[in-house]
Amino acid sequence: MKIIVLRLFALLLLPIAALQAGEIAVSSLDLSLAANSSGWPARANLSTSGKPILLGGKVFPNGLGSHTKFRLLIDCHGTAKRFTAKVGVDDVANKQYASVIFRIEGDGKKLLMSPVMRPGDDPLPVDVDLTGIKQLVLLAWNGEGGGQADDHANWADATIIFDGKAPATLASAEPRKILTPPTPPTPRINGPVVIGTRPGNPFLFYVPVTGERPLKVTVGGLPKGLSLDESSGIITGTTLAAGTYDVKLTATNARGSATRELRIVAGDTLALTPPMGWNSWNCFASKVTRDDILRQANSMATNGLRDHGYAYINIDDFWMPKNEDIDPTLHGPERDANGRINSNARFPDMPGLTASIHKLGLKAGIYSSPGPKTCGGCISSWRHEKQDAERFAEWGFDYLKYDWCSYNQVVSGNYEDKAYAKKPYMVMGEHLRHQKRDIVYSLCQYGMAKVWEWGDEVGGNTWRTTHDIGDSWDSMSKIGFSQAGHEPFVKPGCWNDPDMMIAGWVWGRFTNLSDDEQYTHVSLWSLLSAPLLLGCDLTHVDDFTLNLLGNDEVIEVNQDPLGRMAGRIATRGETQVWAKAMSDGSLAVGLFNLGDEAVPVSTTWNELKLKGPQRVRDLWRQQDIGVQEDGFTTHIPRHGCVLIRVSSSK
Numbered sequence: 001m002k003i004i005v006l007r008l009f010a011l012l013l014l015p016i017a018a019l020q021a022g023e024i025a026v027s028s029l030d031l032s033l034a035a036n037s038s039g040w041p042a043r044a045n046l047s048t049s050g051k052p053i054l055l056g057g058k059v060f061p062n063g064l065g066s067h068t069k070f071r072l073l074i075d076c077h078g079t080a081k082r083f084t085a086k087v088g089v090d091d092v093a094n095k096q097y098a099s100v101i102f103r104i105e106g107d108g109k110k111l112l113m114s115p116v117m118r119p120g121d122d123p124l125p126v127d128v129d130l131t132g133i134k135q136l137v138l139l140a141w142n143g144e145g146g147g148q149a150d151d152h153a154n155w156a157d158a159t160i161i162f163d164g165k166a167p168a169t170l171a172s173a174e175p176r177k178i179l180t181p182p183t184p185p186t187p188r189i190n191g192p193v194v195i196g197t198r199p200g201n202p203f204l205f206y207v208p209v210t211g212e213r214p215l216k217v218t219v220g221g222l223p224k225g226l227s228l229d230e231s232s233g234i235i236t237g238t239t240l241a242a243g244t245y246d247v248k249l250t251a252t253n254a255r256g257s258a259t260r261e262l263r264i265v266a267g268d269t270l271a272l273t274p275p276m277g278w279n280s281w282n283c284f285a286s287k288v289t290r291d292d293i294l295r296q297a298n299s300m301a302t303n304g305l306r307d308h309g310y311a312y313i314n315i316d317d318f319w320m321p322k323n324e325d326i327d328p329t330l331h332g333p334e335r336d337a338n339g340r341i342n343s344n345a346r347f348p349d350m351p352g353l354t355a356s357i358h359k360l361g362l363k364a365g366i367y368s369s370p371g372p373k374t375c376g377g378c379i380s381s382w383r384h385e386k387q388d389a390e391r392f393a394e395w396g397f398d399y400l401k402y403d404w405c406s407y408n409q410v411v412s413g414n415y416e417d418k419a420y421a422k423k424p425y426m427v428m429g430e431h432l433r434h435q436k437r438d439i440v441y442s443l444c445q446y447g448m449a450k451v452w453e454w455g456d457e458v459g460g461n462t463w464r465t466t467h468d469i470g471d472s473w474d475s476m477s478k479i480g481f482s483q484a485g486h487e488p489f490v491k492p493g494c495w496n497d498p499d500m501m502i503a504g505w506v507w508g509r510f511t512n513l514s515d516d517e518q519y520t521h522v523s524l525w526s527l528l529s530a531p532l533l534l535g536c537d538l539t540h541v542d543d544f545t546l547n548l549l550g551n552d553e554v555i556e557v558n559q560d561p562l563g564r565m566a567g568r569i570a571t572r573g574e575t576q577v578w579a580k581a582m583s584d585g586s587l588a589v590g591l592f593n594l595g596d597e598a599v600p601v602s603t604t605w606n607e608l609k610l611k612g613p614q615r616v617r618d619l620w621r622q623q624d625i626g627v628q629e630d631g632f633t634t635h636i637p638r639h640g641c642v643l644i645r646v647s648s649s650k
């Protein structure tokens with residue numbers, strides 16, 4: 001009897017335990033304000049899967065269920081005393097994949113970081129002092145290996161204990177880190193300052209200008225054969241003779257006017273600055289359709305990104321037939337009676353599609369493989385290279401991504417043998433060069449046989465240096481920071497490609513990269529002179545992403561006509577300094593913090609081989625920092641960066 005009474009008493013106590021005076025159960029806060037990249041919701045008093053919170057064999061009726069990558073900001077107003085909880089990965093999560101690191105920050109500093117936790121582990125008791133803390137942040141990160149899958153991160157009995165009464169408002173939406181000031185209403189001409197074209201081929205260039213509308217663009221000194229359509233701001237025509245043409249662009253609106261030189265080089269080299277645009281893979285992958293492509297092109301034209309210089313709209317894999325797939329929209333005759341490749345039912349009219357893209361002043365890209373099948377198993381160019389190059393040109397494409405994939409199934413060889421690796425790219429490169437169309441040639445073979453050393457010889461304009469990128473810090477930072485040493489092979493027309501961008505809304509959700517990680521991504525890709533091919537859904541661009549991708553001073557680093565790639569200047573602990581020589585004699589310098597804690601990051605003029613005091617400008621904030629005598633030091637958050645431009649103060 002005594003035992004039964006005690007049990008009943010304990011049961012009655014359970015839910016009340018978290019609600020003592022001055023205590024707030026975290027599960028009672030507005031959890032919809034949490035940032036959660038996985039698509040799995042944060043839940044009150046249940047695990048993210050909707051089942052009871054189960055840790056180390058024990059059910060916890062109170063607490064918070066989350067999923068990596070999770071971040072909840074709580075305003076404690078400096079009046080909280082302690083945060084207590086028992087954290088762990090839900091017992092029902094898959095043991096093979098699930099792993100979580102729990103982290104607690106107070107006013108930007110680490111208060112606690114758990115070891116990597118897995119399902120079945122005993123819950124880790126947490127008791128953190130919050131004295132004086134204004135903002136408490138609860139984070140759940142993916143532990144090592146296994147990706148994000150099944151990372152059901154539980155915060156059982158999560159409670160904040162206050163000194164006296166708890167404040168009325170607690171949970172806050174995370175403020176996004178928008179660094180760049182709004183685009184000014186006065187005109188600014190953006191995008192490349194030099195464009196390559198082959199004489200006699202069709203030319204298309206939309207003059208990217210930001211500023212209040214209506215806005216008028218005029219062009220002085222256009223070579224014979226080219227003309228500007230003033231209503232659309234698009235230059236079209238044909239440069240008849242080889243040569244260098246310096247054209248003067250002017251943009252005028254009610255607030256003022258801007259001028260800029262544009263150099264058109266009619267010769268043999270395309271992509272004189274890294275291609276900027278969008279590619280369908282990181283957004284639609286195998287599901288892409290013509291309507292998706294049109295919507296993306298229209299969005300690029302209307303959301304402002306076209307006016308920052310983004311120009312290519314590239315279709316990746318899955319535009320061509322794959323008859324063995326269960327999806328009937330992928331079906332159709334692979335080639336016509338003459339052997340010319342067909343598109344699948346999702347892309348009924350390729351010339352119509354490219355015409356719509358061109359009408360917006362944008363350019364169109366397509367994808368194929370030198371093997372019989374693309375990576376996704378669609379028909380591709382093996383033994384039809386000439387016909388396919390002709391078909392792509394006839395259809396009106398301006399860019400080809402040529403992806404190795406099944407080539408080794410029909411021609412065997414050693415991946416590190418240059419002659420073997422070069423062969424199929426040489427074949428397609430030759431055919432592309434003979435088309436009466438400028439087709440930028442993008443090699444995709446993941447860096448085999450040191451492609452950067454010979455990509456140029458096969459006519460490549462860009463070459464992937466690595467395997468596919470994923471939207472995690474691990475993937476992006478490993479790829480980005482491993483590019484050091486490839487500098488000698490980069491020049492106008494020849495660019496290393498560390499893969500497409502994974503900022504913004506990718507694969508149907510917000511990227512797993514934090515705001516700081518996204519600044520690192522765009523800064524690094526700009527310093528590396530990498531193609532800026534956006535992977536995000538352009539119909540779903542939030543203010544942060546637009547601000548991130550549309551900073552013209554950062555894009556200027558990427559598009560600098562000198563065409564150098566940044567090199568790594570220094571590694572100190574978990575910090576790195578990279579620098580890129582710019583055409584005006586200045587240096588673009590990236591200071592990066594790869595570590596988990598905020599730290600000061602420094603560079604000296606000495607290590608950058610600069611003499612005397614230097615003027616420093618913060619490019620993300622578009623602010624002058626002033627003249628610095630010997631170097632520059634700044635505080636950088638975890639995985640963040642500061643991008644500066646350093647020029648002589650004389």
Ligand code: GLA
Pocket residue numbers: 281316317374375376403444467468
């Ligand atoms: C490879 C490439 C990706 C993408 C897919 C398409 O994995 O590296 O960029 O093109 O193929 O199947």
